[in-house]
Amino acid sequence: MPEPIYLDHNATTPLHPEVKRAITEMLDIFGNPSSLHAFGREAKARLENARAQVADLVGAKPHEVVFTGSGSEANNTVLSLLRCNKTACRCDLGTRKGLVTTAIEHPCVLETAKYLRALGHPVTILGVDHQGRIDLEELRQAITPEVGLVSIMTANNETGTIQDIPEAARIAHEAGALFHTDAVQAAGKIPVDAKDWDVDFLTLSAHKIYGPKGVGALIVRQGSPICPLILGGHQESGRRAGTENTIGIVAMGEAARQRQQEMADEALRLGRLRHKLQDGILESIPDVVVNGHPQHTLPGTLNVSFLGVEGEAILLYLDAAGIAVSTGSACASGSLDPSHVIMALGVPVEYAHGSIRISLGRSTTEEHIDILLQELPPIIAKLRTISSAYRRKS
Amino acid sequence: MTKWVYSETVRDHFLNPRNVLRDEKPEDFDAVGRTGNIKCGDEMVMYLKVDPTTLTITDCRWQTYGCASAIASTSILSEMVRGMTLEEAARITSKDILAALGGLPDNKVHCSVLGDKALRAAIEDYYRRHGMEDCITSMGPRIVCHCLSISEEDIEHAVLEGARSFEELQERTKIGTGCGECQEEAQRVLATYVHKHFGL
Numbered sequence: 210m211p212e213p214i215y216l217d218h219n220a221t222t223p224l225h226p227e228v229k230r231a232i233t234e235m236l237d238i239f240g241n242p243s244s245l246h247a248f249g250r251e252a253k254a255r256l257e258n259a260r261a262q263v264a265d266l267v268g269a270k271p272h273e274v275v276f277t278g279s280g281s282e283a284n285n286t287v288l289s290l291l292r293c294n295k296t297a298c299r300c301d302l303g304t305r306k307g308l309v310t311t312a313i314e315h316p317c318v319l320e321t322a323k324y325l326r327a328l329g330h331p332v333t334i335l336g337v338d339h340q341g342r343i344d345l346e347e348l349r350q351a352i353t354p355e356v357g358l359v360s361i362m363t364a365n366n367e368t369g370t371i372q373d374i375p376e377a378a379r380i381a382h383e384a385g386a387l388f389h390t391d392a393v394q395a396a397g398k399i400p401v402d403a404k405d406w407d408v409d410f411l412t413l414s415a416h417k418i419y420g421p422k423g424v425g426a427l428i429v430r431q432g433s434p435i436c437p438l439i440l441g442g443h444q445e446s447g448r449r450a451g452t453e454n455t456i457g458i459v460a461m462g463e464a465a466r467q468r469q470q471e472m473a474d475e476a477l478r479l480g481r482l483r484h485k486l487q488d489g490i491l492e493s494i495p496d497v498v499v500n501g502h503p504q505h506t507l508p509g510t511l512n513v514s515f516l517g518v519e520g521e522a523i524l525l526y527l528d529a530a531g532i533a534v535s536t537g538s539a540c541a542s543g544s545l546d547p548s549h550v551i552m553a554l555g556v557p558v559e560y561a562h563g564s565i566r567i568s569l570g571r572s573t574t575e576e577h578i579d580i581l582l583q584e585l586p587p588i589i590a591k592l593r594t595i596s597s598a599y600r601r602k603s
Numbered sequence: 604m605t606k607w608v609y610s611e612t613v614r615d616h617f618l619n620p621r622n623v624l625r626d627e628k629p630e631d632f633d634a635v636g637r638t639g640n641i642k643c644g645d646e647m648v649m650y651l652k653v654d655p656t657t658l659t660i661t662d663c664r665w666q667t668y669g670c671a672s673a674i675a676s677t678s679i680l681s682e683m684v685r686g687m688t689l690e691e692a693a694r695i696t697s698k699d700i701l702a703a704l705g706g707l708p709d710n711k712v713h714c715s716v717l718g719d720k721a722l723r724a725a726i727e728d729y730y731r732r733h734g735m736e737d738c739i740t741s742m743g744p745r746i747v748c749h750c751l752s753i754s755e756e757d758i759e760h761a762v763l764e765g766a767r768s769f770e771e772l773q774e775r776t777k778i779g780t781g782c783g784e785c786q787e788e789a790q791r792v793l794a795t796y797v798h799k800h801f802g803l
Contacts, residue, residue, distance in 0.1 A: 518668070519644060519668060519670050521670040521671060525617065525671050526618070562644050595646060595666060595667060597646050597666035597667060597672060
């Protein structure tokens with residue numbers, strides 16, 4: 210069997226060769242960055258170097274970077290501001306205990322929002338239009354005087370659709386609320402600038418940018434309040450307790466550095482391949498819809514729905530052909546509901562169950578796209594023959 | 604390549620489904636049974652040819668909209684029923700299908716539950732077309748949850764196995780997790796059986 214083809218880069222990415230090198234080098238740097246002796250200082254220097262590299266990727270200052278154990282932890286940390294009891298920080302949102310977020314956020318935001326609601330916080334969840342974007346006027350109206358925080362993802366993991374974050378941040382600030390964006394899928398793929406966008410908080414994850422799993426970062430802009438989620442240590446300037454994951458952090462720094470160098474060229478290349486893929490699918494397969502915004506989208510993400518077939522079945526047929534894609538659909542998670550993101554777009558249910566996400570990355574070649582375009586049409590045709598929900602054209 | 608989440612039998616029936624209705628015309632069959640709907644993510648249709656003198660199933664074709672386990676479970680069921688009498692086929696349960704498939708992951712069990720219900724609907728259809736309604740009554744209880752085809756009997760079994768609240772019933776049967784329309788009716792049936800067996 211030929212080398213399997215990986216087209217699921219929004220789920221996770223392989224390590225960049227330079228990141229591997231950085232990790233290998235770090236394996237012998239075992240000092241605790243908090244120690245004052247030479248071993249500690251060596252580790253500390255590497256840690257701070259990584260902090261500057263991560264800051265550089267997203268237009269932040271080094272001291273604005275708080276390393277975490279994941280993007281999910283970073284998002285949880287930001288949302289925990291609203292239930293802060295001021296035992297470990299000096300932040301004060303006063304009576305502004307409310308949250309405004311969107312229906313297409315990652316579950317780590319949506320579930321935390323539900324939790325906040327259960328605790329009695331006012332929570333507003335904004336819908337999106339058919340192309341996956343929020344209505345900025347609706348956002349403006351949702352930010353009442355009781356809202357303390359607005360959280361809107363930069364680019365969606367399933368559709369790749371990009372929101373107008375600078376404008377959303379401006380609207381939030383005008384109304385007196387703090388602004389957070391989950392940029393886990395956007396950073397390293399499109400230009401992200403915490404300072405220019407004027408966001409208070411921004412979330413990053415290493416394993417989406419060819420770094421390792423188990424390390425993320427929260428950008429906390431200077432002057433913005435933060436309330437630690439994990440207590441019991443002075444690390445990260447008291448913003449996140451726990452001895453630093455030095456190997457992971459150094460690897461994330463190197464990953465960020467590599468992204469800065471490779472991003473622009475790669476975005477062009479992947480954008481072209483994505484177009485070729487989309488055109489190829491639309492030409493060779495009937496009854497297909499593309500989910501998400503045609504322009505405001507990540508260069509390497511394509512989400513398509515096929516009428517009358519179920520996403521998991523497509524995924525597993527492609528897997529058998531050596532091609533890895535993903536589906537947010539029903540059966541993969543064991544629930545009977547299609548993906549919350551695809552449903553939020555208002556995709557008709559007979560299409561919604563049949564969506565797959567193809568996400569390209571560094572290792573993707575034109576040949577990979579050609580092979581997918583060759584394998585996919587007969588798979589869809591076969592599944593439609595089996596399907597009771599697809600009327601065959603005679 | 605590492606192991607599949609599904610058994611080899613499921614993989615085989617998923618990638619090489621048997622007895623799919625292809626060029627045959629639905630009207631050439633003696634009975635049709637449909638269950639589930641697209642909204643729930645799974646739908647199955649079974650077509651039967653029946654020898655009228657022996658009431659034996661001579662051919663079984665099907666179409667399924669759904670995930671790997673839904674496709675595989677219908678495929679294997681279509682092989683199981685050939686040569687069976689309608690009476691024998693009506694006794695096939697979801698457990699029989701599960702066993703033939705070599706098991707399914709827990710969150711996929713509802714897929715196999717659909718297969719036996721589609722078959723049963725087809726058998727009922729045959730009886731109805733041939734004025735044999737009395738055979739349907741002897742087959743037993745009626746369906747409560749149409750998305751997942753869960754019958755009164757399934758609810759009674761769940762009660763006997765320990766379900767008392769609607770949440771416990773849902774945990775066991777996944778009843779009412781499709782369109783949700785049957786939830787009130789399911790609660791009524793649940794209350795009836797809890798009362799019948801435990802006087803609660």
